Amino acid sequence: MRHDEPHGHRFRGFFHNVPKHIPSGYVDYVKLNGLSVTPDMVRDGHLDCMILGESARHDGYGTGHLYRDIASGKNIEVELVMDDIPYRASVTIDDIPKAMMTVTYDTVTSIRAFINDKSTDKPALYSGPNGLPKNGEGCSIIGCGEIEPLFNHRGGSALNVGDRVLLNGAIGKIIRASTEDDDENRFIQIMADIHDMDPRYMGGFTTPYGPMCVISVATMIRVDHDHITRELVVSDMGVPLPIIIRDNMVPKYWDSYGSVWPPSTRISVDRSRCLDCDECSADRLCPMGAGPSAGPDKDLCLSCGSCISNCRGNVFSGNMGHITIDGKITPVRIRLSSREKAEELCELLKTQISNGDIAL
Numbered sequence: 001m002r003h004d005e006p007h008g009h010r011f012r013g014f015f016h017n018v019p020k021h022i023p024s025g026y027v028d029y030v031k032l033n034g035l036s037v038t039p040d041m042v043r044d045g046h047l048d049c050m051i052l053g054e055s056a057r058h059d060g061y062g063t064g065h066l067y068r069d070i071a072s073g074k075n076i077e078v079e080l081v082m083d084d085i086p087y088r089a090s091v092t093i094d095d096i097p098k099a100m101m102t103v104t105y106d107t108v109t110s111i112r113a114f115i116n117d118k119s120t121d122k123p124a125l126y127s128g129p130n131g132l133p134k135n136g137e138g139c140s141i142i143g144c145g146e147i148e149p150l151f152n153h154r155g156g157s158a159l160n161v162g163d164r165v166l167l168n169g170a171i172g173k174i175i176r177a178s179t180e181d182d183d184e185n186r187f188i189q190i191m192a193d194i195h196d197m198d199p200r201y202m203g204g205f206t207t208p209y210g211p212m213c214v215i216s217v218a219t220m221i222r223v224d225h226d227h228i229t230r231e232l233v234v235s236d237m238g239v240p241l242p243i244i245i246r247d248n249m250v251p252k253y254w255d256s257y258g259s260v261w262p263p264s265t266r267i268s269v270d271r272s273r274c275l276d277c278d279e280c281s282a283d284r285l286c287p288m289g290a291g292p293s294a295g296p297d298k299d300l301c302l303s304c305g306s307c308i309s310n311c312r313g314n315v316f317s318g319n320m321g322h323i324t325i326d327g328k329i330t331p332v333r334i335r336l337s338s339r340e341k342a343e344e345l346c347e348l349l350k351t352q353i354s355n356g357d358i359a360l
């Protein structure tokens with residue numbers, strides 16, 4: 001089970017919209033809610049296009065936010081140009097007959113802590129908008145420790161092509177999976193229908209390199225050998241946490257997930273400290289639009305800690321955990337994964353299996 005964000009370049013969606021007044025032919029460009037997407041053609045009144053994960057507007061609105069808006073049933077503004085003629089349409093998910101999302105995630109990028117060893121804050125993809133704090137004074141983390149499906153995916157034995165999964169709450173399936181030969185970089189690629197997704201599991205982080213999508217995945221592990229049973233009996237303390245210097249993918253230090261997943265990850269709010277800033281940076285940078293300044297919407301909140309780091313009034317607090325490097329304690333500043341949401345999705349999957357709604 002895991003709740004996590006994919007990395008933009010590995011996140012794709014396919015849309016077929018119905019802007020009825022547009023003739024068939026090649027499209028010059030398309031924007032959805034102001035985001036540039038990859039156009040194909042209009043055929044029989046249907047627009048085909050592909051949305052890449054790294055698409056972003058100048059104000060930080062990115063693919064993750066667009067997908068959440070689509071799954072929420074909100075109006076999506078479509079702008080396209082064909083033969084120098086501009087067209088506009090406003091559509092909702094009900095106007096989109098086919099809307100598929102594919103996501104790939106892997107052990108190289110999705111199970112990590114990131115730090116900065118320099119004397120100034122440095123940008124990193126896996127950090128908040130201002131980069132990673134200087135001199136290892138803070139880190140970001142990604143990965144759900146003991147409930148991480150890829151940690152349990154030993155030698156391609158547990159997750160296979162065709163297996164059913166939940167992607168943002170929708171029943172999907174694995175369309176690619178690593179094999180024993182890929183043991184250093186285990187991965188799965190998943191596809192599911194956006195119509196069936198729950199927007200509470202979707203959103204977008206702001207990073208120095210633009211938005212990153214939030215997606216949530218729960219998988220089933222086929223327990224058909226004793227050795228898999230043994231591998232599944234792990235605790236956070238037993239799951240190694242590689243520590244990376246900024247965007248370098250080679251681990252320089254190690255800790256364990258037991259250090260970064262405390263028993264409670266909930267964020268507390270003390271409204272009496274609020275300075276009523278002209279623009280609330282905690283609200284603006286919340287990846288889920290959970291409105292932390294008014295008390296975060298618990299249904300949406302990922303307990304990521306962004307509001308703690310981005311509030312001038314110290315309104316927010318929570319146990320964020322820490323890593324230890326050569327005896328020096330480095331606090332976690334932002335969690336790019338949500339253990340709470342992952343466990344919630346795990347319960348949903350278990351219920352669906354019990355009800356017979358989903359099977360291997």
Ligand code: SF4
Nearest residue numbers: 274275277280311313
């Ligand atoms: S950033 Fe913090 S202090 Fe400023 S308005 Fe938002 S909650 Fe209040």
Ligand code: SF4
Nearest residue numbers: 286301302304305307
């Ligand atoms: S911890 Fe704060 S910033 Fe993160 S999702 Fe919750 S309310 Fe939003």
